[in-house]
Amino acid sequence: MKKSREKFYDILIKTQLTTPLYLRTIWLFTYSDMKTIMFPQSIFGAITAYAACMFEQPHVSHGIVGWLLVRYPLALFWTWSNLLPFNIFNQLSEEAIEEDRINKHWRPLPSGMVSREKAASIMRKHYIFAIIVSSCIGGLRQTLSLIILGTWYNAGGGADRSFIVRNLINAAGILSFATGAMEVALGTRLLLTGPSTQWMSILASIIFTTVQTQDLYDMEGDSIRNRKTMPLVIGDTWTRWYTALMISIFSLVCPAYWSMRWYGFVLPFLLGVLISTRTLRWRTPEADKRTFQLWNAWLVSVYFLPVVRYLDLGC
Incomplete structure (x- = not known):
């Protein structure tokens, strides 16, 4: 491939x-x-x-x-x-x-x-x-x-x-x-409204605490350039456990924020579990690249939550 x-x-x-x-x-x-x-x-x-x-x-x-x-x-x-x-x-x-x-x-x-x-x-x-x-x-x-x-x-x-x-x-x-x-x-x-500020703050928190997923597969290149990425500063294992924990938490927090019914939890939760599992178990650069791609898909599934709620309620 x-x-x-x-x-x-x-x-x-x-x-x-x-x-x-x-x-x-x-x-x-x-x-x-x-x-x-x-x-x-x-x-x-x-x-x-x-x-x-x-x-x-x-x-x-x-x-x-x-x-x-x-x-x-x-x-x-x-x-x-x-x-x-x-x-x-x-x-x-x-x-x-x-x-x-x-x-x-x-x-x-x-x-x-x-x-x-x-x-x-x-x-x-x-x-x-x-x-x-x-x-x-x-x-x-x-x-x-x-x-x-x-x-x-x-x-x-x-x-x-x-x-x-x-x-x-x-x-x-x-x-x-x-x-x-x-x-x-x-x-x-x-x-600048209350609901938009709250949701954007949640999304900012998600990205800030999990975007280091993109740094896991390029530690060699970042090391050569002397970049202080999270896995190079606190270690690969600690970064993976922290990232898996934050993804798991937000996979439940975000649907709960929108008061979703059970089906609103399914996709973010399943993708979150998949990404967390891959982050902890598969640690080659190629596997980490695929995990980062899945992280982007997970983020899109979170993006869709307001629309699902909108379709449930209307305005």
Whole structure:
């Protein structure tokens, strides 16, 4: 399977496809985060906007067809437009390029598809583009937040010096993607209400206490870059037990917060048990990568809870 993926990546790099080089380049910059940021957070935005009345937000009705065909694609586009410059920034340093030569040689910089200077130019242009997009369709506050967080994370040592700061930036960044996509899907500015503040605080707590799942499979690379991730600071075993415990707790707390019936507990709980079990029992990098993918699926199952409650109650 691993050889097949590497062959696929090599084909993407070497084969002259009908898509222009520029489009292939920006696609490869964001490819790794499609399943972790782009789709989960745009899905959050769309489904939470659909249940906006649960958060005392003004519900702008576009009709189900318009919502699916217009609002969600806009949320997806907004998420990608903000993800691209962050990804380039994250892959731009010499240390990142050297690390990618080992693990992700198909990316534009280690593969030689673009130079660092060209990548930096693309990054700056797309940060401007993201601001323009957000000014037109919504999510400007979140875009500005992502620029600040991305600079702190990639250039200010936020990713390297403390796992507490690293997790904090990750939580704030993921929520910025999620709420920005929600604002775009809703079609109006988000209001700071009690229910929305409480739910976003719970989600921030989930991400802050469990996002180190992504650090378990890359301890070797993080060690080379002297990053102070949780498993490297407090140890692999302690990190796994802590992560499994927090996932198990939130798998019950979140459905209980929404006063769900029994079926509202099923998916988050089963996924939580699966992830906790895998975290403790299967400890190879490949197994940890799959566990992190399941963590993203678990997070989406939590995102759906307000919608399930909305369908139960209406507004």
